[in-house]
Amino acid sequence: MWSKQSTGAETPAPSTQQTTSRTNLPAPGTTTTETRPSGFDGFSTPAASRPTGSSSGGPGKLGASFQVKGQIAGNEDLQIDGTMEGPISLNGHELIVGPTAQLHSEIHAGEVIVYGKVVGNVHSKGRVDIKKDGSVTGDIDSARISIEDGAYFKGYIEIDPTKARKPE
Numbered sequence: 001m002w003s004k005q006s007t008g009a010e011t012p013a014p015s016t017q018q019t020t021s022r023t024n025l026p027a028p029g030t031t032t033t034e035t036r037p038s039g040f041d042g043f044s045t046p047a048a049s050r051p052t053g054s055s056s057g058g059p060g061k062l063g064a065s066f067q068v069k070g071q072i073a074g075n076e077d078l079q080i081d082g083t084m085e086g087p088i089s090l091n092g093h094e095l096i097v098g099p100t101a102q103l104h105s106e107i108h109a110g111e112v113i114v115y116g117k118v119v120g121n122v123h124s125k126g127r128v129d130i131k132k133d134g135s136v137t138g139d140i141d142s143a144r145i146s147i148e149d150g151a152y153f154k155g156y157i158e159i160d161p162t163k164a165r166k167p168e
Helices: none
Strands: 003-005 017-023 031-037 060-062 067-069 078-080 083-085 094-097 102-104 107-109 111-114 117-119 122-124 127-130 135-137 140-142 144-147 152-154 157-159
Touching: 094 107, 107 111, 111 122, 122 127, 127 135, 127 140, 140 144, 144 157
Parallel strands: 060 078, 067 083, 078 094, 083 102, 094 111, 102 117, 107 122, 111 127, 117 135, 122 140, 127 144, 135 152, 140 157
Antiparallel strands: 003 031, 017 031
């Protein structure tokens, strides 16, 4: 996979190869050159053949230790378990607000499932689902809504079934 070349006057690697030179400490003054395939990023699978985005099977995740101030915009499903302050726009995809999440956000998504706390307005093309321990303080604009017993909601609701996604 990698070949070591001496530091003599050898022909340079072809243009499809990336050459990196490193100095190692064990032998003072010696330099080795490693040749790596183009696109090598340190993982065992080349970057071009690794799956990216939502094709990996599950939603993207921001864990409980994340604290985000700013804007999130994306074209895939997302689960947030940390703290978020700022607008979230998922272009018709699903947002899961995890049980440890605290969001101070204006949310635009296809579907929103709330297990944690949301302060801000929620705009959904599909369904907003507030689970038993979930909390939403803000207005909801959606095609469908579900609020379980024990959930907290304070705000206005506008239900417009014409907003629902149409099957393709």
